[in-house]
Amino acid sequence: MNALDVWFMVYTDPQPAYADVEAGNLDSMDTVPTSALSTFESDDQVQAVNEPGNVSQSFTFAANQKHFSLDDEGRLRRAAVSMAIDREQIIDKVSNGTNTPAVDFTAPLIPGYSESVPGNEVLQYNPDKAKELWEQANQIAPWGDDESFDIAYNADGGGKDIYDAICNSIHNTLGIKSQATPYPTFSEMRDDITDRTITTAFRSGWRPRTSRDSP
Structure with missing residues (x-):
């Protein structure tokens, strides 16, 4: 060298x-x-x-995920799951305060970022409302005792502790099974996402494109 x-x-x-x-x-x-x-x-x-960064971390519901379609049941369940996540506690306990709870689809450093996006109340931890919405969804189509809300993540990205904590919060709030399920690599997870063969929620994120991303 x-x-x-x-x-x-x-x-x-x-x-x-x-x-x-x-x-x-x-x-x-x-x-x-x-x-x-x-x-x-x-x-x-x-x-x-x-230092604060420009990356937004999230998870996405799979397009073919049972109970989470773009219908009344799916909308209720997505809002319930989001409100069941205690972001503040997870950031404090797992990330040692190095992250910021999401209130927008982008990060605070991005121009146009706003803390008052209409509908972002679903990003606030609200266990009572989460349970209420989940029960409303159950009136449309019951959630089975053997069903589990799982979130896939890539093990090579260091997300285990965060996603374990997210699933634990969902479990504790909604009283349902929930677990983080690892893929060995980011590439393998993305292959299933791109091919639309993944049937669970999955780790996702966003960051602005820069000149360094160009070929």
């Missing part, structure tokens, strides 16, 4: 990548494993940067 070479390392888990940064085997990474979120800024083995 000469002085002008740049190497990009691919990891299937952010934990060993962070360990390599600490050991001096990796120069930088753009994420921090959950296990290090409370300590990375005081870790003298790394040069930490913690």
